[in-house]
Structure formats: structure tokens, C-alpha cells
Amino acid sequence: MTNTEEQQFLNELEKKLWTSANKLLPSLDASQYKHVMLGLVFLKYVSDSFAIRSAELTQQFKTPEHEYYLDPADFGGENSEDYQAEITLELEQRDYYTEANVFWVPQQARWDFLQNQNKVVITGEIEVGEGNAKKKIRSIGQLIDNALESIEHDNPKLKGVLNKRYTQLQIDQAKLGELIDLVATIPFSHNTLSSKDILGHVYEYFLGQFALAEGKKGGQFYTPKSIVSLIVQMLEPFKGRVYDPAMGSGGFFVQSESFIREHQGRIGDVSIYGQEYNHTTWQLAAMNMVIRGIDFNFGKEPASSYTNDQHPDLRADFVMANPPFNMKEWNTGVDDNDPRWQYGTPPSGNANFAWLQHMLYHLAPNGSMGLLLANGSMSSNTKGEGDIRKALIENDLVECMVALPGQLFTNTQIPACIWFLTKNKKARQTPMEDYLRDRSGEVLFIDARNLGYMKDRVLRDFTQEDLDLVTKTYHGWRMNYGECEGEDGINATVDPNPNSLYQDIPGFCKSATLDDLKKHDYVLTPGRYVGAAAEEDDGEPFADKMTRLTATLKTQFEESSRLEAEIKKNLAGLGFDV
Template identity: 25%
Template sequence: MNQQASAFVTAADISRLAGVTRATVSNWRRRHPDFPAPAGGTDTSPTYDLDAVRAWLSARGQLPEDTPADRLRTALRTHPGDTELALHLLPVVLAAARLDRGEREALPTLRDDALLRWVRSATDDGANGFPGTEDAAYAPEAAGPLRALLQCVVTDGAEAATDVLAERLLEDTGGTGTYLTPRPLTDLMARLLTDSTGAFPMSVLDPACGTGSLLAAAASAGATELHGQDILAAQAAQAAVRLRLSAPERAITVRTGDSLRSDAFKGLTADAVLCNPPYGVRDWGHDDLAYDQRWAYGVPPKGEPELAWVQHCLAHLAPGGRAVLLMPPAVAERTAGRRIRAQLVRDGALRAVVSLPQGAATPLHIGLHLWVLERPDPQAEVPGTILLVDAAASENRDLDWATIDGTVLSAWRPYLADQDGFTGAPGIAAAMPVTDLLDEAVDLTPARHIRPASQQALRPALLTRQASELYGQLSRTATDLVGLSADGDWPPAGDRPRDWRTATVSDLLRGGALSLLHTAPPGRRTRSGQPQPRPEAELGARPALTAADVFENRPASGTEADLPAGIALPSIQTSDVLLTELLRVRRTAVARVVEPDETGCFLGPHLLLFRPDQRRLDPWFLAGFLAAEQNVNAATTGTSIIRVDARRLRVPLLPLAEQQRYGAAFRSLHELRAAARRADRAAEDVTRLLSTGLTGGALLPRGHGSA
């Protein structure tokens, strides 16, 4: 008898299946004797029979309607050897995405034999373009997972299906040392490749490409030839698929292998290189590569693998070509690497070092550096300066990438246009003479060379007046905060937390209790694939509320020019509930209710707008529960970009009068949080100003000169 293989799931899978947190699953295991017993795994990481879990959840009314993504996850777990299958399914996603809509929708309805014939035919021509998939056979037992994959592509899109496959691949490889370069950072790195005329290099290489995020940024900026290599076949295959989905008109080559030991692009001379190399890998091939021709600036010590990557990238550049690498800050100062750093500086190969705030990329507790390199042109004069930028100097605690971009590019572009005439920005950027850097340590850390504003620029009388004004602001915000903090009497619910019935947003949408609106991010590209210039904002244009505005609880700062053209743009109304769609570093999603003075603004990208029927749902009640941390965590999707799946969020089913009581509580918490942030900013402003005045000699301590 042909019996279907059992699928086993972990506690994390159960939490995702039920739309709850992992802590809730742990509570179920402890409190409910009928919870399914472990069917495998270990004592510390048990696994459970999927059918038994589904039956238990269904009996309790905790089993949401299956989504195509959930069915694909189940199909992958049910299939024996599913790790290899997830890898082999990646080119199928691309093959299906290339069909027109009608053909794509017909695929899941095919008989098994016809479906398998289509898959083998559709992937046969392009098998060599996807590392690790060359031997994909697609046996008859793969028909079920294939059908689930194709239904996911039809319903949720190719990117969402790729994300599900990536989840499975990441689980089985362990994901050790595999980190995504955040999108704002990849965009900044790509912008640093643009030359002084605004032209972008045509061919770009990433020798540690991961899932291809840096190459995708290069494609968006205008690169036409993309070359990538990664040591993990699963990562390289993802890069190949994601790049072909996002940039189908580009020439894309992705290969697998260790770039330092086994360079898949020997002989390639690229216009530019983007790279986020692995950090601290001591077994990088030091002994085997001691006489490698790439070490034009010195043989990298065993403990300096990043300097091996620097020289590998330079070796692949044409004269005058530029590379941007994301580096740990220790590379700028470690003693073992000072000779190579000195040679890079002396020969003009290192053009800029930029320090980033903590949290810009993994590891989040370290402020990483960007190194901008340029392969020296033998016919050109060696530059006499290096640009140092301290983008972490502004203490940008909330990672405002617009500010970071502005800080870096407002220094880099003028320096690139006129290196001799660049004057720098006090405390932020400076063009350092090469001779000043070539001391015994050759320390390239920007903060150790950039001088603060000169004492002559400080005006004592002006600082005194500004300090008085800031103290007044601090006093007012502190008074507001104390007033809102007076009522701290919140009654307990009883011996145990309340246990209420909930409905998903998907259920509420079907029932007409609310509607959901969203603005797609602007594409910024023309049909020819060239970058589309950002339109200028028109005078009197309607403002747009951005995700950053919701995070910062500030008025609308965007304009209609920031939004995609050619589509109907949603306008926000009073009592709409806004929820940020993308999760930020060390932050959960943020919700707020639209006030009357914001009515008429356009809805910016990466925001979810919930418009409740106020006869059935209180807006502040809805905002409070939608943004609850455990609710958001259970509804997130994706591995490369963490996104909130709005339809999976849950809301308690309570009478309107009780909703309004909860809504009033959530509104008071929102006001308390906003007042605390205003007081925090005021305290930060006054302490920074006073510290600058005291250390710069413009202000005196209290009681100075008294007896």
C-alpha cells in the first residue's frame, strides 16, 4: 500500500501554524494533558506529528485556514529528503513566473504525469544556471510538493514562494554565519559606486553574494552584468532565482565555491565590486595561498581574512574600477594588518572609510565600516588624501537611513568631484592627508582622526541663550510626562490572564468589519531597465505619510513624488489604523490611529492601512491588538525581508463597549509613549549642547569663580 509519509513539526512550526507565539505553545504543552505527545526529535527540541497537531488545534478552534504557503511548508516536510527538494524547486519558481498568467494558473490542475513532464522540460534548459540543481530529477513522489509550490506562486507570487523555500533551506543548513545585508545598506553601497558624472558601472561582481541582495541593488542602480559566487550552493541558487525574478533583463551568472580558494571568475575584470565578506574566518586558506598573485599589497596574515577579501576584490577590478566592502571595525586598526593598510593607503587603493552606527547590519552590537577601494591606474597621479566619514557621530539611535545616506553621500560626492578643494564637515567628515595616516599604527578609524567643531565656531552668548530655550522645552515635556504618569492603577484580570476568542484580519475582511489598503513601493525603473529619475515635488502637492513618520510619531514628511506613478494612491481618513509593514532592527511593528489634521494625506509604501467599520470595531482597540508583539511575531513572513502578513493578525472578539474601554487604555499608552520620547529628545538636545559648550570652553560650570 502506498502510504503517505508522516510530517513532523517543531514548536516553532506549531506557533506559525496556529498564529500564536512559541510561549503560547509551551503553555499548551504544560497545561493541556491532551496536547499531542512528541513523536521524535530530542528532549530539548521535540517534534510532533503534524496530523495530530492539526486535529488538536482544530478541536480547540485554533486552526486558521490553510494558506498556500502553509501547504507548501507541509508538503516539504512530508517529502523524504526535503532539503534537497527545496533546493531543486528553486528553478521551478522562475520557470512558472516566466509564463503568462493563464498558463501559470493552469499548472496546479495538471495530472501528476503531465505536471512532471512540464517541470522537467521547463527546467532542463536552465539547469546549469542554478548552483546545486544540476542533478534535479523530479521523481513521481515530487508531484505533491510541486503542485503546492505552483499554487503558492499563483496565489502569493514568486517572491513569497521563494521565501518559503529559503526558510526550509535555512533550517536545514543551520544558517550559521549567514546574514542578510539590509536593503538600505545595500542601496547606500551601490550609490557609492556612481561616478562624479552620475554614471553607474555596467558589470558588477560580488564574490560572497549570499542570496544576491547587493547584486540586486546594483541592478536597480543600472548595472547590466551581474556576477556572483557563494560557498553555499543553497545561497547561490537563491541568488540566481531572486536576481532573475527582480532583474530579468540583466546578464546574470552565479556560481558556487570558495572565492578565495577556488575563484569561479578567474580572468574576469569587472567595472565594480560589492561585497559583504564573511568575518573572522581564520581557515581561509592562508597556507595554501601564500604565493597567490592577488596579494599585491602584502600576504594577509592568518588572522586578517578581511584583507584577503580586499585584495581579491581589487584583483578583479579594471584600473580605476571601484569596490565597496562592508568590514568589521577592527580591520582598520589591528596591528597584524598595518603593513597592508599602509600599502593600500600609499598606493591610493583605499579611497574612503565610513563608520556606520550600531545596528546597521549584523553583528548588530558593532558599528561596522564601509571601505571604498579603487584599483590604481598606473597612468594617474596617486591621490594625496583619503576621505574619512563618521556617520555614527550623530548618535542616530533609530537608524534613520535617510540621515545616514545624507551624511555619507553629502561628503563622498563633493570629495569625488573635487578632492583638493574638499573642506569636510566638522565632526563628521574630513579629507585626511596620506602622510598623516602613515604613522606606526596606520589606524584608519574615522572617529580618531576627524576633528570636532573648532572652539572659534562656538559663540558663548548664543550657546547660553540656546541652553535656556532647551531647558524650557525639557521642563515642559517633563511636566507633560509627569501628568500622564500620575495614573498607574491598572487592575488585575484575576488569577489567570483572560482567554478570549479571536478572529484573523482575513476573517474580519470577509465579514466586512474592516478594509485593508496598501501602497506598492515605487519601482524607480523604466521599461528599458534604466533607472527612473525621481520626480520633483510640486508646490502645493499633497503630503504622504511614510513608515518613518509612523515609527517616529511625527507629521507626514513625504511627498507625492516619493510614491509610484500611474496608479491610484490611497488617501488616509480620520480613525484609520496604520501599521508598519516591515520590522526594524530591535523594534517591533508600530501602530497609530489617524488624527483629523492628517486626513487627506497619501498613504506611503510599507504601511498597512486598516479602515474599521466603527459600528463594529473601535480604532484604538484595533491598533493596540494589531501591534501587540506576540501578535506581530506570529504573523511575520520571509527570511530576507521580515514582513507582517496583515491577514494573519488576530483581534479579540469583544462587544463594542468593552472595545472602547480597551481603546481608551491603548490611546493613553500611546500618549505616554509619545510624551516620553519628546522628553527623551529634549534631554538629549540640552545635554549635548551643554557638553559641547563646556568642553569647547564657551560655557562655565555653575558656581565658577564663586567663593
């Protein structure tokens, strides 16, 4: 989490960029706007990363102790033209950049080139490229499209990812030039935040703003950061394969990278797999990964997880997703006997249990998964959904259920919950080197509906304290604070931590048994199990309190009637018919 000074810096940056960009692009709707802004943000990032690496190399060429040192004596001295020319030549060697996981940026895609040339092409034309690849550039849109095309050409990982449509935009070319100058002002120097942190924040902020602007459609690519953070904190994807079959813009992967970094891990210990049907969203996710330097496998193309699984043999250690709620007509082209439907065929009118079983199918034997679903998934018996839920419970796959407060999403008011499942509740050691106790036959219920705060008139959000409370409750319930048999069969001892030991809290959390769930007809709504919060005993007998409160209520009703009569009298005196 950022500190106060960092957050203030980022907030001021957000306001500046959004306000300025809105002034420059008043004629574009949100679906076009996001590509204009995010494409330029992407270009700025890869160019800046390239420039930072170039500066590092320049210093290394001049450092005698470094393996890349270029001895000035071999080129006529430090101030000779030959020496400077040699450094310039070496700086254009691709291998120096790719070895440091920095994208190679061709000269015609570098930000200083775009800034210098965008003024020129408004009134004239320039030539770029060499030989048969030489072309004339006559507009700023063409200048930007050419930059994106050249990056894709030199970086096969990005083939088909970048949205090269600036030439087609029906906007004033001068405004597009001003936008280039605006993005150039993003400050990538801060005493505690890295350039990647700043640009990643800008990218995420714009995704959120576009989700608000586009309404329901925007929800296809954006999940509130706090919910993503909660699932990541609870699952702790520290090492192994991480998979999201409905990845949107890749928010779960971004938060996983942040989690790993905060815990001094290595992002190289995690393999990222994702799938997305919407082509636009698939592009945004790939750009999101590149901006953060995260390697990824999003399949060969955008595709449906149901009919064109891009990772059919994947068995992931962590599966996380926020699939579309209550998706209808999802099963066109899907066989009713599909091997994924091990616990029952999902109804065609609702994909909730199709998503859940698809994720289970791709879960490794010791893996853990968490997914957001509409609240109806916890209790619905429509067209076999109750039977599927019963089968999941009886096979002891459900580990934890979290009920969420309303108004968390920009695109829907449907109340939601989080399902956490695992194929192995036995005692074992996690990648974080925590020891889990045997939770066989147990399910944890957490009712988080009263957590959070209203950050504006329509949207609710969690504080970090809220996230920590839910996370610690879950981890405390799972942990073994005494002897535990590790995966190697050797007993290990963990010192008990009395501050972390789990306890049921009425109104908030309850550890239930499978027998408890059976008594409730396999309904998984946390409110059925956690009960009501304990009321504070103020020493007043219930009968006396009830008499006093009833008398107070009667007095308040009488006062209300008196005020209503007084208002009517005053209105009648003013000539109003009441």
C-alpha cells in the same frame, strides 16, 4: 525607492505570504523552508513571464501591421478551428520567447498545469512527457520536481541551479498543494509596480526572513538591503564589468540593476560576474538573477575564491562584496607567494586582508571597489595586518572609509565599516559622465555611526535620507566643479554647484592627507579624524554651565537616595527583608 502606497501594498503582501506559509509548513526548519518557498516563487515567476509573452504574441498574430501577423483568410476565417489551432501551434515555438529574453517554460512546468494537477495526484496519478521521456507522477512533490527538472533541461543556463527535492520532503502532500494555491495568489497587477518588481521584492523579503530564522548561518546569503544600496549608490556601477567574489544571493547585482534602471541606463551595458562557495547560496543567486532577467556568469560551479578562482583573468570596473567577517583557516591550499598578495601575505587566522587583496587583484586600472569588513581591519596590527594596511595607504589605494552603526546585521553584532579603494585617484571621467578631480594623497573619512533608526527591538536600518547624505558627501568630495581633463585629453568645464561642494563637518566627515594618516600610525578609524561634533553655543560660559550642571546632578543623586530609602521603608512595612 517605492512610494507610500506601493510600500503599503508590498507590506500587506509580505505579511499575508509569511503568515500563511508558516501555517502550512510548521514542521520544516528554515533551511528546508527557504527552498520550498523560493523554488515555488521561482516557478511562479518564470511561468508568469512566459504567460505575459504568450499574450503579447497572441495580440501580434492578430495585428495586420505586425511582422508576426497570421492572416485569418489563410485558415478559413478568424473563428475557424484551423486558425485557432495555428495560433496555438505558433505559441509553442521556443524562438518567440528566447528572442525576448523570456525563459522557455515546458507545458508541464506552467503554473496553471501545476494548479490543475496538484489536486489530481493526491488521490491518483498522471502521465507527463512523450515517448521515452514519458513518466508517471504520483505525488505533488514529484509534480514540482518534474516541473523544475523540465525547465533545467530546456534552459542550459540553469543546469544544476534548481533545488529539486520536493519529493523528499516529509510533509503532508495536501499542505504542499495548499502552498501552490497560496503562491498563486501573489498579485502581479499593480498600477505602478511591475510584476518583476513585485516578485523580486517577495524573493528578497523571504531571503531576509530566512536570515533571521537561521541566525548566524543565514548571514552567509543575506546582506541588509540598505547597506548594499549605500555601496551601489556610492560606486554607481552604470557601465562595465561588475564583480562580487563572495556574492551570497546576489544582492549587489540586484541593487546595481535597480540603480541602472533608475538612471535610465541599460542593464545590457553591465556584465555580471560572481563567485560563491556555498552550493545552496550559489543556487539562490542564480535564481535571483533569472527572476530579474539579468544575464550572469557565476562560473562553472560553486567554489572557493581562494583556491578555485572562477574568473582568473577578470579585471572588473566595479568590485563590491560583503565577505564573511574575520574568517579563520581560509588559506588551506593557498600559496604564500600567491600573486594576489602584492601588499603582504594575510594571516591564516583572519581573511579580511585576503578578501581585500583578492578584490584589488581583480580590479581594473580605473576601477573602484567597496567592501564591508569588521572594524578591526581599520586598526589591527596582528600578524602583519598593520603592515598590509600601511602598504595600501602608501600606495594611495584607499579612497574613503565609512564607519557604520551597530545592529545592522541579522547574523552578527560585530561592528562593521566600508572600505572604498581605487587604483587611480587622478582626474578622469566616470561612466556616469561625472568629472572626478585629482584626489591623490587624500582619503575621505565618514563617521556614520549616529545615522539610522531602530526598525525593531534588535535591528537598525538606514533611511533613504541617511543613504543620500553619505553618498552626496562622498560624491561631493570626489567631484571637480571647474575645469577637468577628460579621458580623451580634452578639457571640459562643469558648472560649479555650490550646494554640492564638499566641506569637512566635525563629527561626521574629514578629508585627510597621507601625512595625517602617518601621524595616526596608519589607523583608518574615521573617529580619529572627524573629531567631535561642534556644540551649539547657547551663550552660557563654560564655567557657569559646569557649576549649574554639577549642582543639578547632585540634586538628582540626593533625590535618588531619598526615593531608594522610601522604597526600602515601604517594603519593610510589607514584611520583606531589605
